[in-house]
Amino acid sequence: MISRRNIRVKVMQTLYTIDTLEQEVKPGEPVKLLQKHFDESRSLLIYMIEFLNQVLSYAETDAHHRASKHLPTAQDLNVNTKIAGNELLWRIKEDTSFTAARDSEKLVHRIDKDLVRRIYVQLTESAEYKAYIASPERKKDEERAIVHFVWEQLILPNEAFLGHIEELYMNWDDDGEMAIQLFQMYLAKPGTFDFRTLISADKWSFAKGLLQAVLEKAEHLETFIHPRLQNWDAERIAVLDMILMKMGVAEFLYFDTIPPKVTINEYIDLAKEYSTAQSGQFVNGILDNIHKELVQTGKLQKTDFRKA
Known part of the structure; x- marks a missing residue:
C-alpha cells in the first residue's frame, strides 16, 4: 500500500533528524x-x-x-x-x-x-x-x-x-x-486493511535496510561521492543533498532488485521536491557519474551491506 517513494521519504526524514541531533x-x-x-x-x-x-x-x-x-x-x-x-x-x-x-x-x-x-x-x-x-x-x-x-x-x-x-x-x-x-x-474495500501493519513486511525490510545501510556504511558511501564534488566544499553541500546521494549509492551497491535508473530518477525527484532549486540537477550529475563508473569498472555487483 505504501510505495517505495514514500519509504524513501521516511528514510530521508529519519536520516535528517539523526543528522541534526546534538547528542549521539x-x-x-x-x-x-x-x-x-x-x-x-x-x-x-x-x-x-x-x-x-x-x-x-x-x-x-x-x-x-x-x-x-x-x-x-x-x-x-x-x-x-x-x-x-x-x-x-x-x-x-x-x-x-x-x-x-x-x-x-x-x-x-x-x-x-x-x-x-x-x-x-x-x-x-x-x-x-x-x-x-x-x-x-x-x-x-x-x-x-x-x-x-x-x-x-x-x-x-x-x-x-x-x-x-x-x-x-x-x-x-x-x-x-x-x-x-x-x-x-x-x-x-472497507475491512480489507490491517491497520496494525499498514506497511508490508518486505517494504519494512527495505525501509529498515536502506536506513541501516546509509548509517553503517556512511564513510564508504562518501568515498564514491567526495571525489566527484570537484570545486564543491563537502561541508557546504545541502544536508539533504548529501543524504539523498548516500541513499542512492547505497541502493546501487546493496539493493539488487532495484534498477539503477529507477534509483537515479527517484532521488532526482526527491531532491527537487525537498531540497534546493539546483539540487535535482546536482544529485543527478553525481549519481549518474557514480553509476557509470561502477558499470565501467565492473563494480556494480550488489551485495548485502552487512557482508560488504
Whole structure:
C-alpha cells in the first residue's frame, strides 16, 4: 500500500533528524524514529476515515438535537437519517481493525465537531443529498456515490478542513497524497486493511535496510561521492543533498532488485521536491557519474551491506 517513494521519504526524514541531533543516537533509536514516521502516516489515514465517518453519522446527532428542542417543529421531528445507515458507512463502522486503531489513537477527541456540523449542513443543502434521501431504496451504486460525493466534493476541497488537518498533522504536506490514495483504496474495500501493519513486511525490510545501510556504511558511501564534488566544499553541500546521494549509492551497491535508473530518477525527484532549486540537477550529475563508473569498472555487483 505504501510505495517505495514514500519509504524513501521516511528514510530521508529519519536520516535528517539523526543528522541534526546534538547528542549521539543510541543503538536501535534510528529504527524507532523510522517507525514513528510510519506511525504518523497511519494516524493520518485513520483520522481521515474517522472524519468522514463523523460527517456521515451526523444525521443522527442532528435528528436528536432537533427532537430535543423545547418546541420541536414537525420538520424537527422528521429529520431524514438515511445516510447514517449508509451501507458503505456501516462496513467502516463494523471494521474491527479500523475501530481498534481509531480507539487506540483516541482520535474522536481530536475531531473538530463544529467543522463536522458545517460540512453536514452543506451536504443537506446539496442537490446530490436531496436526490439521495428522496428514494427510500438502498441501491449499492447510490450508497457509494453519496459517500464519495461527501469526501471528494465537500471534505477534501474544503479549506477549513485542510487547515484543520495541517494543524493536527505536520506530515500532511509529505503524506497527504499517499494518504488520499490509501483512503480511496480503503473506501473501495472497507475491512480489507490491517491497520496494525499498514506497511508490508518486505517494504519494512527495505525501509529498515536502506536506513541501516546509509548509517553503517556512511564513510564508504562518501568515498564514491567526495571525489566527484570537484570545486564543491563537502561541508557546504545541502544536508539533504548529501543524504539523498548516500541513499542512492547505497541502493546501487546493496539493493539488487532495484534498477539503477529507477534509483537515479527517484532521488532526482526527491531532491527537487525537498531540497534546493539546483539540487535535482546536482544529485543527478553525481549519481549518474557514480553509476557509470561502477558499470565501467565492473563494480556494480550488489551485495548485502552487512557482508560488504
